[in-house]
Amino acid sequence: MIDKIFATPEAALADVPDGATVMIGGFGNAGMPSELIDCLIAQGAKELTVINNNAGNADAGLAALIGAGRVRKILCSFPRQADSWHFDKLYRAGKLELELVPQGTLAERIRAAGAGIGGFFTPTAFGTRLAEGKETRHINGRDYVLEHPIHADYALIKADRADRWGNLSYRKTARNFGPIMAAAAKCTVAQVRETVELGELDPESVVTPGIFVKRVVRLATLRKAP
Amino acid sequence: MIDKIFATPEAALADVPDGATVMIGGFGNAGMPSELIDCLIAQGAKELTVINNNAGNADAGLAALIGAGRVRKILCSFPRQADSWHFDKLYRAGKLELELVPQGTLAERIRAAGAGIGGFFTPTAFGTRLAEGKETRHINGRDYVLEHPIHADYALIKADRADRWGNLSYRKTARNFGPIMAAAAKCTVAQVRETVELGELDPESVVTPGIFVKRVVRLATLRKAP
Amino acid sequence: MKKLDRHQIAARVARDIPDGAYVNLGIGLPTLVANHIPKDREIVLHSENGILGLGPKPAAGTEDEDLIDAGKTPATALPGASYFHHADSFGMIRGGHIDICVLGAFQVAANGDIANWHTGEADAIPAVGGAMDLAAGAKQVFVTMEHLTKKGESKIVERCSYPLTGVRCVTRIYTDLAVIEVKADGLYLVEIVAEGLSFDELQRLNGVPLKYRAAA
Amino acid sequence: MKKLDRHQIAARVARDIPDGAYVNLGIGLPTLVANHIPKDREIVLHSENGILGLGPKPAAGTEDEDLIDAGKTPATALPGASYFHHADSFGMIRGGHIDICVLGAFQVAANGDIANWHTGEADAIPAVGGAMDLAAGAKQVFVTMEHLTKKGESKIVERCSYPLTGVRCVTRIYTDLAVIEVKADGLYLVEIVAEGLSFDELQRLNGVPLKYRAAA
Numbered sequence: 001m002i003d004k005i006f007a008t009p010e011a012a013l014a015d016v017p018d019g020a021t022v023m024i025g026g027f028g029n030a031g032m033p034s035e036l037i038d039c040l041i042a043q044g045a046k047e048l049t050v051i052n053n054n055a056g057n058a059d060a061g062l063a064a065l066i067g068a069g070r071v072r073k074i075l076c077s078f079p080r081q082a083d084s085w086h087f088d089k090l091y092r093a094g095k096l097e098l099e100l101v102p103q104g105t106l107a108e109r110i111r112a113a114g115a116g117i118g119g120f121f122t123p124t125a126f127g128t129r130l131a132e133g134k135e136t137r138h139i140n141g142r143d144y145v146l147e148h149p150i151h152a153d154y155a156l157i158k159a160d161r162a163d164r165w166g167n168l169s170y171r172k173t174a175r176n177f178g179p180i181m182a183a184a185a186k187c188t189v190a191q192v193r194e195t196v197e198l199g200e201l202d203p204e205s206v207v208t209p210g211i212f213v214k215r216v217v218r219l220a221t222l223r224k225a226p
Numbered sequence: 227m228i229d230k231i232f233a234t235p236e237a238a239l240a241d242v243p244d245g246a247t248v249m250i251g252g253f254g255n256a257g258m259p260s261e262l263i264d265c266l267i268a269q270g271a272k273e274l275t276v277i278n279n280n281a282g283n284a285d286a287g288l289a290a291l292i293g294a295g296r297v298r299k300i301l302c303s304f305p306r307q308a309d310s311w312h313f314d315k316l317y318r319a320g321k322l323e324l325e326l327v328p329q330g331t332l333a334e335r336i337r338a339a340g341a342g343i344g345g346f347f348t349p350t351a352f353g354t355r356l357a358e359g360k361e362t363r364h365i366n367g368r369d370y371v372l373e374h375p376i377h378a379d380y381a382l383i384k385a386d387r388a389d390r391w392g393n394l395s396y397r398k399t400a401r402n403f404g405p406i407m408a409a410a411a412k413c414t415v416a417q418v419r420e421t422v423e424l425g426e427l428d429p430e431s432v433v434t435p436g437i438f439v440k441r442v443v444r445l446a447t448l449r450k451a452p
Numbered sequence: 453m454k455k456l457d458r459h460q461i462a463a464r465v466a467r468d469i470p471d472g473a474y475v476n477l478g479i480g481l482p483t484l485v486a487n488h489i490p491k492d493r494e495i496v497l498h499s500e501n502g503i504l505g506l507g508p509k510p511a512a513g514t515e516d517e518d519l520i521d522a523g524k525t526p527a528t529a530l531p532g533a534s535y536f537h538h539a540d541s542f543g544m545i546r547g548g549h550i551d552i553c554v555l556g557a558f559q560v561a562a563n564g565d566i567a568n569w570h571t572g573e574a575d576a577i578p579a580v581g582g583a584m585d586l587a588a589g590a591k592q593v594f595v596t597m598e599h600l601t602k603k604g605e606s607k608i609v610e611r612c613s614y615p616l617t618g619v620r621c622v623t624r625i626y627t628d629l630a631v632i633e634v635k636a637d638g639l640y641l642v643e644i645v646a647e648g649l650s651f652d653e654l655q656r657l658n659g660v661p662l663k664y665r666a667a668a
Numbered sequence: 669m670k671k672l673d674r675h676q677i678a679a680r681v682a683r684d685i686p687d688g689a690y691v692n693l694g695i696g697l698p699t700l701v702a703n704h705i706p707k708d709r710e711i712v713l714h715s716e717n718g719i720l721g722l723g724p725k726p727a728a729g730t731e732d733e734d735l736i737d738a739g740k741t742p743a744t745a746l747p748g749a750s751y752f753h754h755a756d757s758f759g760m761i762r763g764g765h766i767d768i769c770v771l772g773a774f775q776v777a778a779n780g781d782i783a784n785w786h787t788g789e790a791d792a793i794p795a796v797g798g799a800m801d802l803a804a805g806a807k808q809v810f811v812t813m814e815h816l817t818k819k820g821e822s823k824i825v826e827r828c829s830y831p832l833t834g835v836r837c838v839t840r841i842y843t844d845l846a847v848i849e850v851k852a853d854g855l856y857l858v859e860i861v862a863e864g865l866s867f868d869e870l871q872r873l874n875g876v877p878l879k880y881r882a883a884a
Contacts, residue, residue: 002688002710027501027538028524029517053538080579088577100578103500104542104585108343111539115755116762116805117334118347118363118370123588124546127619129570130580137344139374143619144344148365165712165721165748169430172535173502173527174518179537183763199747204395205431206750207537209720211690211712211765228472228494253717253754254740255733279754306795314793326794329716330758330801337755341539342546342589349804350762353835355786356796369835391496391505391532398751399718399743400734405753409547425531432534433753435504437474437496437549 004166005195005216009039012189012215016040016154019072021049023110023150023181024062025157028054031174033158034061035222036191040156041065047072051110051150053103053177055079055087063087071096075150077103102130105147107180113149114183114212122147155185159208162192163199166213167206175207182212189215191222230392231421231442235265238415238441242271242380245298249277249336249376249407250288251383257400259384260287261448262417266382272296277336277376279329279403281305281313289313297322301376303329328356331373333406339375340409340438348373381411385434388418389425392439393432401433408438415441417448454647455628461596463488464645465554465626468594469495473551476500476586479523481596482554496532498550500582502541505533522582542582545589553590555583557597557622559612562660564622564634566595567614580617587618599627599657606659608632608639630654638663670863671844677812679704680861681770681842684810685711689767692716692802695739697812698770712748714766716798718757721749738798758798761805769806771799773813773838775828778876780838780850782811783830796833803834815843815873822875824848824855846870854879 006012013036016022022040026032041064050071055078056063065071067086079087079098090096101109102124112120121144125131135146157178159168168190170178182188190213232238239262242248248266252258267290276297281304282289291297293312305313305324316322327335328350338346347370351357361372383404385394394416396404408414416439456464462484469475469485471493477483486508489495497506499521506521507528515526529535536544544550557568566587569580587593597607608625624642625632629649631642641662644654655662672680678700685691685701687709693699702724705711713722715737722737723744731742745751752760760766773784782803785796803809813823824841840858841848845865847858857878860870871878 002712028520030501030520030524031518078579078581080577084577091577092575098578100580102580102584103538103582104546104589107538107542108341108546111759112346114763114765115334115759116349116764118349118365118368120338120346121344122546123342123344125584126588127565128584128616130584139344142344163748167748167750170535172430172516172518172529173499173520175535175537176502177538180539183759183765197747201748201750202431203719203721203745203749203751204398204433205428207430209750209752209760210748211714211720211760228496254736256717256736256740257734304795304797306793310793317793318791324794326796328796328800329754329798330762330805333754333758334762337543340547340549341543342548348762351800352804353781354800354832356800389532393532393534396751398732398734398745399715399736401751401753402718403754406755409543409549423531427532427534429503429505429529429533429535435534435536435544436532437498437504437544 003164004213005164009036009217009222012217013039013043016043016045018045019047020045020153023051023152023155023185025176025178025181026052027176028057031158031176031178032061033156033191035219036156036189036217037061037065039222041068041070046070049073051075051152053077053106054081055084057081058083066090073097073099075099075101077101077106100130107177109147109150110177110180110184113151114180117149119146119148121145150184152185153187155181155188157181157188157190159190159192161201162190162195162216163197163201165198166210166216167201168208168213169201169205170207179208182208187214188212189217191217191219193219229390230439231390235262235443235448238443239265239269242266242269244271245273246271246379247275249378249381249411251402251404251407253279253402254283257384257402257404258287259382259417261445262382262415262443263287263291265448267291267294267296273298275299277301277378279303279332280307281310283307284309292316299323299325301325301327303327303332326356333403335373335376336406336410339377340406343375345372345374347371376410378411379413381407381414383407383414383416385416385418387427388416388421388442389423389427391424392436392442393427394434394439395427395431396433405434408434413440414438415443417443417445419445453649456645459484461626461628464631465594465596469552474498474549476550476553476590478553478555480556482556483523485554498544500541500545502536502538503529503533505530542585545585548589548591550590552592552594553586554594554596555586557595557607558614559607559609560595560622560625561609561612562639564620565612566593566617566622567612568617570615572614583617587621592623593621594624594626595622596626599629606657609659629657632662669865672861675700677842677844680847681810681812685768690714690765692766692769692806694769694771696772698772699739701770714760716757716761718752718754719745719749721746758801761801764805764807766806768808768810769802770810770812771802773811773823774830775823775825776811776838776841777825777828778855780836781828782833782838783828784833786831788830799833803837808839809837810840810842811838812842815845822873825875848878
C-alpha cells in the first residue's frame with residue numbers, strides 16, 4: 001500500500017546529507033514551508049545549495065537557514081529585500097555564492113528538469129549582463145539565450161491538502177513554485193494544512209499528482225516538533 | 227466589458243482564411259470539438275494545415291474535414307487507425323502531406339509555442355528516423371534532439387464550462403491537448419457544454435485562464451447551427 | 453512649468469489601456485495605474501506570482517497570507533480570477549499573451565532598450581525578479597519614470613549606461629513631462645503633459661532628438 | 669516445449685512490478701498486465717492521454733466518452749486519480765517519473781535498442797504515438813513479445829533491422845520463452861519460462877548470446 005504521510009518531520013528529513021541541493025517553495029512568505037525549514041535547521045545538514053525565488057526575509061524560514069550558516073550557494077531571482085539582512089551579510093562577506101536568474105527563467109529551468117528537457121532557448125535576458133557567456137541563437141526573427149534545467153535532491157514545499165498517494169492541492173498564490181519544484185527534485189517533501197482520505201481530492205483539481213511527491217507532513221505534526 | 231461568448235458558431239469561425247494553420251483538440255474522440263469542426267467545414271476554408279494527435283476517425287469531425295479535401299498538411303503522432311480511411315486515401319494519393327511527430331514532442335512543441343520558448347532539447351526520438359536531419363546535442367551524459375515550437379492561427383478545442391472571460395474547465399481525459407493548444411494559437415475558439423456567470427468557476431480549478439481564449443461557443447448553439 | 457506628480461503619470465498611462473486588455477503592473481508607480489482605470493473599462497490584471505484577475509487591496513483585517521501580489525503585499529482576486537504556478541505564469545508572459553506591462557526604469561534608450569534592475573555599482577546586491585521576462589515577453593512595454601534625474605540629466609538616452617534589462621522592447625514612455633512613443637526610426641512625441649512646457653524646451657531637456665508624431 | 673500464452677506472459681511481468689510503482693502499460697499484450705497485479709500491491713497506472721490512477725474497464729453501459737485510455741477504449745479512474753494535459757503527461761514520462769513502462773516490440777537488440785513503431789515497408793502509413801517518449805523517458809522499459817517471428821527467427825537481435833523507437837533503453841524482455849535482462853555488457857537470462865526448454869535450446873533459438881545471471 002502506498003502511504004506517503006510521515007508521522008514525524010524528523011523522519012521526512014532525516015536523510016538530507018551535507019552538500020545537498022534543496023529547492024524551497026514560496027514567493028516571499030506565501031507558500032514558504034517555514035516549519036519544514038525549521039526542521040531542516042534542527043536536522044543540521046550544511047553546505048546546502050538552495051533554490052528559491054528570494055534569499056529569505058527577516059529571521060524566519062529560509063532567512064534563518066541562511067543565518068545559521070547552512071547555505072553555500074543560492075539560486076534566486078530577487079535576493080535583495082529590505083529585510084534580507086542574513087543574506088546580505090554573508091554575501092558581502094563572500095561566504096555565500098549567488099547565481100542570479102531571471103524569475104521566469106528560474107521557473108522554466110525548474111520546469112525543464114521535471115519534464116526531462118535538456119535545455120531550451122528563451123528570449124529573456126538576451127543582450128543583458130545575465131546572458132553573458134551563454135550560447136545565443138537567432139530563431140525566426142528573434143534572439144534567444146540557451147538555458148539548462150535545474151535539478152535538485154530535495155524539494156521542500158507547502159501545499160494545502162494531500163492524500164496518502166501524495167496528491168496535492170494548493171491555496172491561491174501560495175501555489176507559485178510548488179508544482180514545478182515537486183517535479184524537479186528526486187525527493188519532494190510537502191508540508192500540508194491537512195490530509196484527506198484517498199478520493200476526497202477532486203481529480204480535476206489535483207495540481208500536483210502524487211507521482212511527484214515522496215513524503216507528506218501535516219502542519220500539526222510540524223508544530224509539535226522541537 | 228469582456229464578453230467572449232459568441233452567439234453563433236458562424237461568427238466565431240467567419241474569419242478563418244484559406245491556408246490557415248488550425249490546431250484541433252482531442253485525443254481520438256475525447257475532447258474533439260466535432261460540432262465546431264462541422265461549422266468549419268460549412269464555412270469552407272481550405273488548404274488548411276491541421277495539428278491534431280490523430281488524423282481522424284470514421285466519417286465525423288476531423289475525418290470529415292479531411293474527407294472534404296480541406297486539409298493540405300497534417301502534423302500528428304498517430305494517423306493510422308482502423309477507421310482512418312479518409313486520411314489513408316488522400317495520403318496514399320499524395321494529396322495530403324504528413325509531418326509525423328512523437329506524441330510527447332508534439333505536446334511539448336505546442337506548449338513551447340504558447341510559452342515563448344524558441345526551441346528545446348528532448349531525448350525523445352534520438353537515434354531514430356524521426357530525428358534524421360535534426361540537430362542533436364550531448365548534455366550531461368544524455369543525447370537530445372532540438373525541436374521547435376508549433377504555432378497556429380486558430381485552435382478549435384472542446385472544454386466543459388466557460389465564463390465570459392473565457393476561463394475554461396475540462397472533463398476527465400477530454401482535457402488532453404486543449405490547454406496547450408489554447409495558448410499556442412493566435413485565436414482560440416472553445417466549444418463548451420455550458421457557460422456560467424463570472425465567479426462561478428473556482429479560481430483554483432480553472433485549467434485554461436481566459437487570457438488564452440478569444441471566443442466561446444455553447445454546444446447548444448452549435449447543435450442549432452446548419 | 454508644472455510637472456505631473458506620480459498619480460497624474462499613472463492616470464495618464466491608464467487612459468491608454470484599452471477595454472479588455474491583459475496588463476501586468478510593476479512595483480511602485482506602475483501599481484498606481486490600477487487606481488485610475490476608467491470605470492467603463494474592464495482590465496484584467498496579471499501578477500507574475502500566479503494570478504490573473506487581481507483585485508484591489510484588501511480591507512484592513514481581511515488580508516490572506518496566501519494571496520499576495522508580485523510586490524509581496526496583500527491582494528484580492530476578482531470574480532473570474534484564476535491561479536497558476538510560476539512556470540505557467542511566466543509562460544503567459546514570455547509567450548506574448550500579456551498585452552501591456554508597465555515598468556519603472558532608470559533609463560530608456562532611443563532604440564527601446566531599458567535599464568531598470570541594476571545601478572551598476574560594484575557592491576550593490578543584484579536582484580532582477582521578473583523584469584527581464586516582462587521586458588522580453590509583453591506585447592507592449594510601457595515605461596513610467598521621471599524624465600530627469602535629480603541632477604537634471606535626461607533618463608531618455610542614446611544608449612543606456614546602466615546594465616540592460618531588455619533590448620528594443622519599450623514601446624511607450626510616460627514621464628512627468630511627456631508621453632513618447634518608441635518606433636524603429638526613433639522617438640516620437642505623443643503629448644507634452646507638463647503645463648507650460650514647449651516642444652523646444654522639452655527637446656533641450658530630452659537626451660535624444662524627438663520627432664513630432666504624425667496625426668493617427 | 670510449452671510456451672507461455674499472452675496472459676501468462678502478462679502475469680509474469682506483473683510479478684516483477686513492485687508495490688507502489690508508477691506504471692504505463694502499452695496497447696495490446698502490455699494492457700493485460702493490469703489484470704495480474706497481485707492483490708496485495710498498490711500500483712498506480714499512468715495513461716499518456718492525461719490520467720494517473722487508471723482503474724479497470726467500466727461495466728457495460730457506464731462508459732464515459734470523456735474517460736478513455738491511451739488505446740482509446742473506455743476507462744475508469746480510481747480514488748486518488750488525477751487528470752492533466754498532454755504536455756504535463758509527457759513531462760511526467762520524459763522527466764523520468766514513470767518507474768516502468770511495458771511495451772510491445774518487433775525487435776529488441778542486445779544493446780537495448782527497441783523497434784516497435786514501423787515495419788519499414790515503404791507504403792506503410794507511419795504512426796508513432798507515445799512509444800518514442802516512453803522508450804526514452806521511463807526509468808525501466810519492459811518489453812513483452814513472442815520470442816520468435818512466425819518464420820521462427822529471433823526477435824532478439826544483434827542489431828534491429830526495423831526502424832528504431834529508442835536507443836539503449838530496454839531493461840527487461842518478457843517473452844513466451846524466457847525473461848531476459850539487458851545490461852551494459854549484454855543479455856542475461858533471468859528465467860526460462862517455457863516448460864521443457866533447455867538453456868542450450870534457448871541459446872540456439874535466441875539471436876544473440878545469453879549469459880546466465882549471477883544470483884542476486
